[in-house]
Amino acid sequence: MSYVIAFIAAELLAVLHVSVMPYVEVLGITPDLVLIFAASWAVVRGHEEGAIVLPISGFLRDLATSDPLGTSALALAPIVLLAAASRLRTVETEFVPTVVVVALGSLAYGIISMIVLAATGQTVSWSDSVFRMLLPACLVNALFTPLLYLPIHMLTSQRRAGTIGTTRLTSPL
Numbered sequence: 001m002s003y004v005i006a007f008i009a010a011e012l013l014a015v016l017h018v019s020v021m022p023y024v025e026v027l028g029i030t031p032d033l034v035l036i037f038a039a040s041w042a043v044v045r046g047h048e049e050g051a052i053v054l055p056i057s058g059f060l061r062d063l064a065t066s067d068p069l070g071t072s073a074l075a076l077a078p079i080v081l082l083a084a085a086s087r088l089r090t091v092e093t094e095f096v097p098t099v100v101v102v103a104l105g106s107l108a109y110g111i112i113s114m115i116v117l118a119a120t121g122q123t124v125s126w127s128d129s130v131f132r133m134l135l136p137a138c139l140v141n142a143l144f145t146p147l148l149y150l151p152i153h154m155l156t157s158q159r160r161a162g163t164i165g166t167t168r169l170t171s172p173l
Contacts, residue, residue: 002049006041006057010034010038010053010056011060013034013037013148014057014060014065016033017030017032017033017061027136027139029133029136029140034057034058034060034061034072035079035109036102036144037148038054038057038058039079039082039105040098040102040145040148040149041053041152042079043083043086043094043097043098044094047081050079050083054079054080055076055077057076058073058074058075058076059072068116068120071117072109074112075108075112075116076109078104078105079105079108079109082101083101094149094153095146095153098145102142103138103141103142105141106137107134107135107137110129110133
């Protein structure tokens with residue numbers, strides 16, 4: 001059931017990404033809700049579920065945009081590794097590791113996307129792209145992380161409390 005919810009959410013966010021989000025710009029960058037969703041899902045729900053949800057999200061994003069098919073799935077792949085590494089955290093909250101995974105995942109996503117675009121024959125201005133797109137995208141996506149992290153966290157904590165029983169109270173942040 002959780003994969004159906006993830007599929008519907010990813011499809012909805014991919015449609016929002018191409019229809020509404022171009023009108024929302026922060027620092028000249030449009031937040032990538034699909035990337036934020038996929039990274040949040042991978043950290044909160046575990047890298048095992050993330051390994052399934054990330055390629056689906058990337059494929060749906062590519063269907064909605066003009067990117068070559070498979071680019072987003074390939075570019076989102078490092079997020080699974082980052083999500084697995086986030087389990088080795090020293091803090092009790094999942095929020096801080098999620099923000100870090102979103103920021104680093106945005107950087108990896110941008111670099112891999114630029115490599116794919118360059119490989120397909122499109123002109124890529126590397127120095128300009130890094131300073132005007134990649135670094136601001138890391139910051140903007142990290143700032144928009146709470147919008148998608150909180151619903152995923154609440155959905156997951158309700159499931160855990162219902163199946164495992166009550167646990168120690170912790171902050172969602």
